[in-house]
Amino acid sequence: MTDRPVVPVFPLLLTKAAQSRLLLVLLLCCLLPACSSLSSHYQYQQLSSAELSAIELSDTPFFPQQQYHCGPAALATVLQVSGVQAANPDSLAQQVYLPERQGSLQAELLAASRRAERIPYVLAPQLTDLLVELAAGHPVLVLQNLGLARWPRWHYAVVIGFDPNKQQLLLRSGSRYRQSMSLRQFERSWQLADYWAMVVPAPGQLPATAEPWRYLQAVAAVEQQQRWLLAAEGYHAAERRWPGQATSAFGLGNIAYQQHDFAAAKAHYYRATELAPAEAAYYFNLSWALLRLGQSAEALRVAAITAQLAPDHPRYGKAIQLLEQAME
Amino acid sequence: MKKIFVFSASLAGAVLLQPAMLPAAHADIVSTHEFVQEQQSGLNRAQLTEQLQREDVRELLVQYGVDPDEALERVAALTDEEVLQLTANINELPAGAGISISVTVILIGILVWLIFFR
Numbered sequence: 001m002t003d004r005p006v007v008p009v010f011p012l013l014l015t016k017a018a019q020s021r022l023l024l025v026l027l028l029c030c031l032l033p034a035c036s037s038l039s040s041h042y043q044y045q046q047l048s049s050a051e052l053s054a055i056e057l058s059d060t061p062f063f064p065q066q067q068y069h070c071g072p073a074a075l076a077t078v079l080q081v082s083g084v085q086a087a088n089p090d091s092l093a094q095q096v097y098l099p100e101r102q103g104s105l106q107a108e109l110l111a112a113s114r115r116a117e118r119i120p121y122v123l124a125p126q127l128t129d130l131l132v133e134l135a136a137g138h139p140v141l142v143l144q145n146l147g148l149a150r151w152p153r154w155h156y157a158v159v160i161g162f163d164p165n166k167q168q169l170l171l172r173s174g175s176r177y178r179q180s181m182s183l184r185q186f187e188r189s190w191q192l193a194d195y196w197a198m199v200v201p202a203p204g205q206l207p208a209t210a211e212p213w214r215y216l217q218a219v220a221a222v223e224q225q226q227r228w229l230l231a232a233e234g235y236h237a238a239e240r241r242w243p244g245q246a247t248s249a250f251g252l253g254n255i256a257y258q259q260h261d262f263a264a265a266k267a268h269y270y271r272a273t274e275l276a277p278a279e280a281a282y283y284f285n286l287s288w289a290l291l292r293l294g295q296s297a298e299a300l301r302v303a304a305i306t307a308q309l310a311p312d313h314p315r316y317g318k319a320i321q322l323l324e325q326a327m328e
Numbered sequence: 329m330k331k332i333f334v335f336s337a338s339l340a341g342a343v344l345l346q347p348a349m350l351p352a353a354h355a356d357i358v359s360t361h362e363f364v365q366e367q368q369s370g371l372n373r374a375q376l377t378e379q380l381q382r383e384d385v386r387e388l389l390v391q392y393g394v395d396p397d398e399a400l401e402r403v404a405a406l407t408d409e410e411v412l413q414l415t416a417n418i419n420e421l422p423a424g425a426g427i428s429i430s431v432t433v434i435l436i437g438i439l440v441w442l443i444f445f446r
Contacts, residue, residue, distance in 0.1 A: 068425040095402060099393025103423025107413060111405035143424055156424035193422060213368050220361035221407040247367075251360040281366075285357040315358065 042191070043127040044183040049164035052131060056161030056170055057081075060139050063089045065174045071096050071104025074156040075112060077172055078141045082200040084116045103154060106143060106196060114222055118200045119234050121207045121218045125195030127187065129209040134162055136208035138199045139172075145192035154193070203230075206237050216247050228255050246275035250282055257285065262292040280310035284319055291323055299323055361407065382406075385414045392418065 061080045063073040072092035079087035095112040096104040113120035123129045123140070133140050140159045147153030157179075161170030169186050171179045190197075199207050206215065219234035232255055235248040242248075253268030269286035276282060283306040290299035306319035315322070382403050389399040406414070413421065 071424045074424075094395075094398055098389070098423060101392060101419075101423040101425075103425035105414070105418075105421050105423055107406055107410035107421075108402060111402060111410065115401070115405045143422060145422070152422065154422040154424040196422075213364060217361070217364045217368065220359075220364045224359065224361045224407060225405060247360070247364065250363065254357060254360045257357055281358050281363050288357045 042184065042187050044167070044187050047127065047131075047164075047183075049167065052162070052164045053135075054161075054163050054165070055134050056163075057134065057137060057139050058160070060158065060160045060172060062172050062177050064177075065089075068102045069093055069097060069104075070156045070174055071109060073174075074141050074158050074172070075104075075109050077158045078139055078198075078200045079113065079116050079118065081139055082118055082202045084118065087116060104156070106198075109141070109156070110198065110221075113198075113200050114225060114227065117227065117230055118203070119218050119222055119230065120198050120200050121210065121215060123197040123199065123207070123209060124211060124214065125197075127183075127190075127195075130159060130197055131162055132209050133199050133207060134159065138201065138208065141198050141200075142190055143193040143196040144186075144189035146189050149192055152192070155189075159197075204233055204237060206241055210238075210241065212238070212242050212245050212247075216245075216251070219251060223251060223255060226258070228259060231255055244275060246272040246279065246282065249275065250285070253285060253289070257289055257292075260292075262289045265289040266293060278309060280306050280313060280316040280319075283309065284316050287319060287323055291326060296327060365409070381411050381415050385411050385418075388414065388418050 061077055063076050065073040066089070069089055072089040072095075075092050075096065076087045076089045079092075092112055095115060096108040098104060098108070110120045110122070123133065130140050130142070142157055142159055144155045144157060145152045146155050155174070157171045157173035159169055159171050162168075163170070163180075166180075167183045168180045169183060171181060171186075173179045201207050215234075215238055219231055219238065222234060223231035232252060235251040235255075238245065239248040249268050249272040253265045253272060256262070256265035256268060266286065266289040269282055269289055272282040273279070273286060283302050287299045287302040287306060290296075290302060300320060300323060303319040303323045306316045310316040385406070386396075386399045386403045389402060390396050394402065403411070
């Protein structure tokens with residue numbers, strides 16, 4: 001703002017009093033950015049740009065934002081890329097826009113992605129993760145604070161490119177089709193929004209930067225909404241990426257159980273206990289599947305193992321009593 | 329102001345009515361989301377008041393201008409943690425908007441006024 005060419009022209013035309021006021025204002029302008037960047041630590045300074053290559057996902061569609069509707073516009077952009085043909089800002093506004101707040105909440109962007117039969121994934125708060133997703137071809141929806149920490153101006157945009165030479169990111173943002181923003185300027189706005197970013201992978205794909213628990217949490221959210229096929233797809237994808245991770249088998253077991261396919265549930269739970277023989281939760285659910293199959297003796301035996309593994313846990317510790325109550 | 333009142337009233341309601349919800353939750357298997365949550369946070373945070381809070385969030389969304397039927401669907405797509413988040417801070421959470429009159433324009437306006445008209 002301070003480098004606008006119009007400012008230096010003014011003093012020639014001004015009275016003395018106006019000049020001193022102008023000086024004061026300029027001084028304030030210089031002080032403001034200094035205050036806001038005093039204790040900041042930026043991740044981009046640690047990037048080794050030489051190792052990174054330039055990328056621009058130029059096929060990414062663009063929905064110019066209407067007033068206050070950057071949430072629906074940004075979400076429509078990433079949903080379209082993940083193959084949701086029907087996604088458009090108008091119908092998404094119904095699902096995410098909060099009139100009294102004149103904006104959209106992060107949780108509702110995630111929720112609307114689930115309603116579009118996708119598994120949204122919130123990235124770890126790292127600039128490198130954002131760049132890795134870009135390199136993998138996933139545009140990244142980010143929350144920015146374009147104002148000050150005290151006086152926030154929240155905004156959603158989609159990062160679609162990176163230029164390591166110019167140290168710039170490219171964004172589909174608001175009414176701008178191709179906004180370039182210096183890494184420093186971007187990271188300041190992103191840091192003020194706690195580095196929040198999400199990707200929406202196409203069905204059956206994992207985010208490039210997926211971490212096991214973070215991803216399983218994203219799938220469990222979809223399972224909780226009884227989107228069984230989508231959740232099962234997510235757990236299968238997780239199993240392929242992390243074959244030794246037992247929680248995917250556990251999740252598949254829970255899906256089967258909730259659909260009353262207790263034999264399949266039992267098989268999945270057994271597999272989970274083989275992968276993680278000390279995890280009480282897996283035995284706990286296995287005992288219930290056995291109970292539903294009418295194998296009460298085996299169920300009680302497994303419940304005993306559960307209680308042994310976690311005697312102090314409020315639920316697993318009482319595994320036997322809970323089963324016995326259900327048998328009565 | 330009215331919003332704050334309604335919000336705190338509904339929060340108080342959630343706290344007061346909590347015991348009524350206790351028996352139903354612990355009946356059956358451990359759900360994956362509970363398990364993952366527990367693994368990540370190290371806490372056993374069963375969402376006993378889930379149903380009740382979902383109704384609260386639905387009412388909040390309606391107060392914030394969302395169509396009642398749509399609000400039902402929107403709440404159904406949230407996770408337990410997101411429901412808790414919204415019940416606690418719907419008014420403070422970042423609401424991405426990207427206002428149309430930019431702060432830059434306002435600042436330049438103030439500058440011009442300070443220099444020429446005072």
